[in-house]
Amino acid sequence: MSAIAIGSTAAGAALCSRYYFHASRFMGAGLVAVGLLLVAEPAWADQTIMASDSSQVDCQASAKDLTRISLVEDEFASVSKISTGNPTDDFSVVNEPVRGDIYLSVPEGFGRPALSFFGTTKRGYVYKFVCRIGGEQAAQVFVSNPAIAKDRSAEAVATTVKAGPQDAAVELVQAMYSNSIVDGYEMRQRTLRPVFVGGLKVQMIAEYRGQELTGKVLRIENMSNAPIALNEGAVAPRSALAVSIAEPTLAPGKVTTAYLVSQIGR
Numbered sequence: 001m002s003a004i005a006i007g008s009t010a011a012g013a014a015l016c017s018r019y020y021f022h023a024s025r026f027m028g029a030g031l032v033a034v035g036l037l038l039v040a041e042p043a044w045a046d047q048t049i050m051a052s053d054s055s056q057v058d059c060q061a062s063a064k065d066l067t068r069i070s071l072v073e074d075e076f077a078s079v080s081k082i083s084t085g086n087p088t089d090d091f092s093v094v095n096e097p098v099r100g101d102i103y104l105s106v107p108e109g110f111g112r113p114a115l116s117f118f119g120t121t122k123r124g125y126v127y128k129f130v131c132r133i134g135g136e137q138a139a140q141v142f143v144s145n146p147a148i149a150k151d152r153s154a155e156a157v158a159t160t161v162k163a164g165p166q167d168a169a170v171e172l173v174q175a176m177y178s179n180s181i182v183d184g185y186e187m188r189q190r191t192l193r194p195v196f197v198g199g200l201k202v203q204m205i206a207e208y209r210g211q212e213l214t215g216k217v218l219r220i221e222n223m224s225n226a227p228i229a230l231n232e233g234a235v236a237p238r239s240a241l242a243v244s245i246a247e248p249t250l251a252p253g254k255v256t257t258a259y260l261v262s263q264i265g266r
Helices: 025-039 146-163 165-177
Strands: 003-006 016-019 047-050 056-061 067-071 076-080 092-096 101-105 114-121 126-133 139-144 186-188 195-197 200-209 213-222 242-245 255-263
Touching (some): 076 092, 076 101, 139 186, 165 242
Parallel strands (some): 056 126, 067 139
Antiparallel strands (some): 003 016, 076 114, 200 213, 242 255
């Protein structure tokens, strides 16, 4: 069968291509792996929360370390909270100006079971945060507002129709490679439990979802004692529009990242 190569210049490194190929045993194992990834239970990791304007965001904050709260496709403009005057009952908030995230920390001996505050965003949304205190590790909370994706979706659909699905797939791969925000796409940083395909450990770590296309970021580790040549059949279904593998030949113990884009419903 013929092959169609799609060039990608993301950071001068990602190579995107869509291949039409005969099914093989290895490809079949890869399809099973991807299917398992999509239905696997999420591992305990970052918190991704959907919220609307003026709604309450329930989350978990670290009792011993920093808690980062990031707004997907938005930034914090201000935070409003009450100071009790008692050092053991007050928590601190630091606004990181580059990405617009905030970082929370509680003092030693913090006596309250939860902390609460209001956050106003640069897009004009207001959220009430109620974060339970627990755990010793640093925590991350990603808040996504569906209204933002809805506002951008019309532009994204128009761009997809104008440019064609393959061009749109290349642009999405470039964005995933650079960990960028994409207009019309909801980005979720999800860590699913890994599955094993022969000597490969495959794990989905992020997902981009739009109205027409979906993109997935996979972490692939060679658990065997020999190099493994990676191809599209190992990580992607035949319906994938674009596939990019950072390291096509993976040495023992090494890790690489794969990016795949598919049309929704196919």
